[in-house]
Amino acid sequence: MKSLAELQAIKNKMADRVSVRTSSGNTRIVVGMATCGIAAGARPVLNAFVEGISEAGLSNDVIVTQTGCIGICQYEPVVEVFEKDREKTTYVKMTAEKAKEVIEKHIKGGTPVTEYTIGATQL
């Protein structure tokens, strides 16, 4: 059974990691989590990014955050990727599977997955 005491071990393990984290130069992955996003399936998308970034060992460089309604409800779940010195990438109609692909190809590989972006979607 999990106990609060186990958190102490997590704390010790993470103390160094958190202290070296900087906010400059980070990549931010922002998931829309308003009613429209949640209804369209944003919860598993968010969790796929949180777990995928952690498993890839990128937690020091990449921050996964939530936001409210972005204003394009028909394209939810919407995910925006902000990177230093690059234009924002907006992914639409995301799924957990697509999130894994975005981590692999875009976040790790540096190349946005254009077919999932808003630019590739029929308006």
Place this chain on the structure above:
Amino acid sequence: MDELSLYVLDITMNSVRAGATEIAITLREDGEWLWFTVEDNGCGMTEEQLKKLTDPFFTTRKTRKVGLGIPFLTMLAEMTGGFVTVTSTHESVSPNHGTKTEAKFGKNHIDFIPLGDIVETVKTLIQGAPAVNFTFRHIFPNGTVELSCAAIRETLGDEIPLSEPDVLMWIGQYLREQYDELGHPVAQF
């Protein structure tokens, strides 16, 4: 939305956006009914806002013209023979401001949708608002599943945010083990 836990997520997000620092989520169920309560110390709503709450064409947000959270929840509860009540005190009226949303659902009604993965909802809330003191309780006739962010923070200290993946994973396992122990595994919801 095909899971009740998504409604819990959506409604509790309102509390986060209202600037609440304390949010208590309580689920209580017996064989016939499921009650869901979320209570916060956020900015609260004015009487005028409260009156318009079930109007889907009312929202305080600027990005779109509809607000479907409470209308969706009300429709779902009423379809199962239940109800939704919202009480609120605006910050301009009292220092004890905040909002309480209560919903009751008939579990045996054909229109009742399953609770779904409530643990993922709790994790998602904490990930998005790690500074908020969430208290989560799911009360069954044979016991209660509980989580207190204040207690976790007491152990972790202020330097480790609750949104850290390792902490979130621990929270998920901690809750799932409690559900298993009570004989209500989350996969069965």
